[in-house]
Amino acid sequence: MLINNWYVAAWSHEVTTRKPFGVRMLGCDFVLFRDAEGGVVCLSDVCCHRGGALAGGKVNNARVVCPYHGWNFDGKGNCVLIPSMGEGAPIPRRARIDSYPTQEKYGWVWAFLGDLPESERPSIPDLFPEYEDTATWHRVSYGFEAKANWMRFEENSLDTAHTTFVHQQFGAIRNPKLEVFPLEHKEWGARVARVKPAPGADQKTGEMAKLLSAERKSTQVELEFSLLGLCHRIQPTFREGMSLINFTARTPVEDKLSRAFGWQARNYLKEPQYDAERIAAIELAVREDLSVVERVRPVHTPGSLADELLVETDGMEVAFRKCCWRWAAKGWEIDRDAVERLSRNQILVIPSPARREDPKNWIHKAVPLRAASTDAN
Ligand code: FES
């Protein structure tokens, strides 16, 4: 798992001023709440006193109150009250927990899980500008978890060849051969526009089937991923003016558990009465994907391309792996073996920007990272 990236932590509506909201990301626990101005605070969830879970406590005046002995932490993660010592008692410098930058975009709360100062922090990619254009695009939302490593999970979505065999409604089983289209490489992602054989008319059901001609031969599919923000968009265009955008962000929860946050927007049949059909189609596709991706071995994507027999039609997956490896080469990959060893008897947290400024005065240690390598760029 990689640090120094933006990850979706929650839906915006899940985070309030009234109650702490706990989430797990990158194998660590976090607590989210809103301050008086409505800004989202994201803190490490483990209290530095004696390990209380802050998400089980309360929010009071833009502070989270630990449920165990009532220590109060502000939005910066600083302890501002130790009730047992009395109001006004001096607070030790190390009475603090990590606080992470947050931003709201696409109806989601994103947290920057890493210690880069603001000037070096990248922006969340603008991969779904249609989010604002509700006159043209009508959206449904979805979310699910996969018992799969985040790289395996993301590769599944970038994989064009699997649709033929895994998805009953949008695979073209009569014509599995794919033409190879050139990839456009970006700094932290890649994009491809393909023309794929269309599924047979009998594979589509419901209202969508009524709109598509039986003679339709191909679907145009545009696909783009960004490792920055760990998200992608897939846009099939079935015919002129009839298109879907699937925009999804992926959050590694644990090494072998991942979460998906998704929007599907359509520019046809925009009335809400057609939402149920779209959601049923998404749920079917998710079940189909999970049936294969949760059983892929090894659980982790191999560290070398030579360990699997990759072919030309695996181009996007290869591009994704290379981006991940370049990121890891910067020294931003969590050392999972060291974490497993060390976390038996200590709390490890994702380092936050304040920790880089003052690395010493913390109770909890930062997660161990794998060393940077020379091919970092
Ligand atoms: S463990 Fe949090 S206040 Fe004691």
Ligand SMILES: [Fe+2]
């Ligand atoms: Fe799939």
